[in-house]
Amino acid sequence: MKVWQKILLGVTVVVTVAGLVTGLGVARGLDTERSCRQLDIIVSDSAERQIVTKGELVRLMKTNDCYPVGKRLKHISTDRIEDLVTGHPMVRTAECYPTSEDHIVVVLHQRVPLLKVVTEAGTYYIDTDREPMPVRESVTEEVLRVGGHVGERMAREELADFAEWLQDNRYWNRRIRAVRVVDQKHIYLVQQQGEPVILIGEMQGYERRLRKLRTFMEKGWPGLPDKPQYKELDIRFKDQVIGR
Numbered sequence: 319m320k321v322w323q324k325i326l327l328g329v330t331v332v333v334t335v336a337g338l339v340t341g342l343g344v345a346r347g348l349d350t351e352r353s354c355r356q357l358d359i360i361v362s363d364s365a366e367r368q369i370v371t372k373g374e375l376v377r378l379m380k381t382n383d384c385y386p387v388g389k390r391l392k393h394i395s396t397d398r399i400e401d402l403v404t405g406h407p408m409v410r411t412a413e414c415y416p417t418s419e420d421h422i423v424v425v426l427h428q429r430v431p432l433l434k435v436v437t438e439a440g441t442y443y444i445d446t447d448r449e450p451m452p453v454r455e456s457v458t459e460e461v462l463r464v465g466g467h468v469g470e471r472m473a474r475e476e477l478a479d480f481a482e483w484l485q486d487n488r489y490w491n492r493r494i495r496a497v498r499v500v501d502q503k504h505i506y507l508v509q510q511q512g513e514p515v516i517l518i519g520e521m522q523g524y525e526r527r528l529r530k531l532r533t534f535m536e537k538g539w540p541g542l543p544d545k546p547q548y549k550e551l552d553i554r555f556k557d558q559v560i561g562r
Contacts, residue, residue: 350392355420357387362427369408369428369456378402386422394422407452410445433462433481435473444481448474466499476521483525489532514547514561519554527553534559 357379359372379385384402386394396414403412403424412426429451431443443451443461450470462481464473477497484491496508498515507516516531518524531553548561 351390352420353388353390354386354394354416354422356422357385358421358423360423360425362425364428367428367430367457367459369454370406370426371456375403375406375424378406391416391420396422399424408454408456410447431457431459431461432478433464433473435468435470435477436463436465437468444473444478448478450474462494463496464499465496467501468499472499472502480521480524490528514549514551517550517552517554530557531559 357376359375361368361370361372376385379399379402382402384395384399386399394416396416399422400412400414403409403414403426408429410427410429412424414422414424416422429449430446431451432446432448433444434453435442435444441453443453443457445451462477462484464477468477480497484494493509493513494507494516495510498506498508500506503520505518505521507518509515516528518527531551550562552558552560552562
């Protein structure tokens with residue numbers, strides 16, 4: 319690490335610690351006999367998604383007798399408010415604290431959907447923490463759709479791995495729209511409309527097989543004298559692409 323980087327790091331640590339000490343001082347110096355004048359709800363990732371509204375959180379607090387405005391600070395449990403908000407099915411994390419202006423602040427992060435599972439038993443999301451997440455109209459993000467015979471374990475493990483890999487792969491992310499599971503050894507990748515489905519077989523080793531399929535599609539396919547319109551590309555077998 320360079321000298322100027324060490325100096326900058328040292329300054330950052332000092333400023334952070336100083337800010338923490340100041341914050342603790344404010345919290346300890348609060349007059350708990352005073353009443354809460356305002357509730358500030360900050361949805362930190364609202365620019366990316368708006369799954370949770372401030373209005374529903376206010377209603378949740380009022381229903382559970384946790385709404386702080388008008389109550390004396392000594393009668394307000396920030397831990398209880400924090401637990402209540404964190405328990406909301408669309409909230410990932412929450413922090414609640416008082417300020418010197420007699421406000422109660424709630425800062426929260428929303429859950430982030432990773433893939434959508436659609437089965438005969440029901441529909442749900444798997445979020446980026448690999449936990450089931452309920453469906454609601456406010457979830458509008460385009461995520462990988464998975465259907466067929468999909469158990470929760472498979473959705474949280476192999477298919478969540480694939481969904482994360484797909485997000486980081488620009489080539490296939492533009493093409494693959496859904497996954498259809500017949501059984502563990504017959505898994506199909508559904509491309510955008512007009513393109514053949516890809517029979518990948520099982521999920522193990524999908525990176526290598528899709529890499530070779532991309533090479534074929536970019537270099538081998540254009541050289542064919544007649545370019546057939548296949549409905550299915552089977553890449554289950556080593557070094558083979560079978561068109562049907």
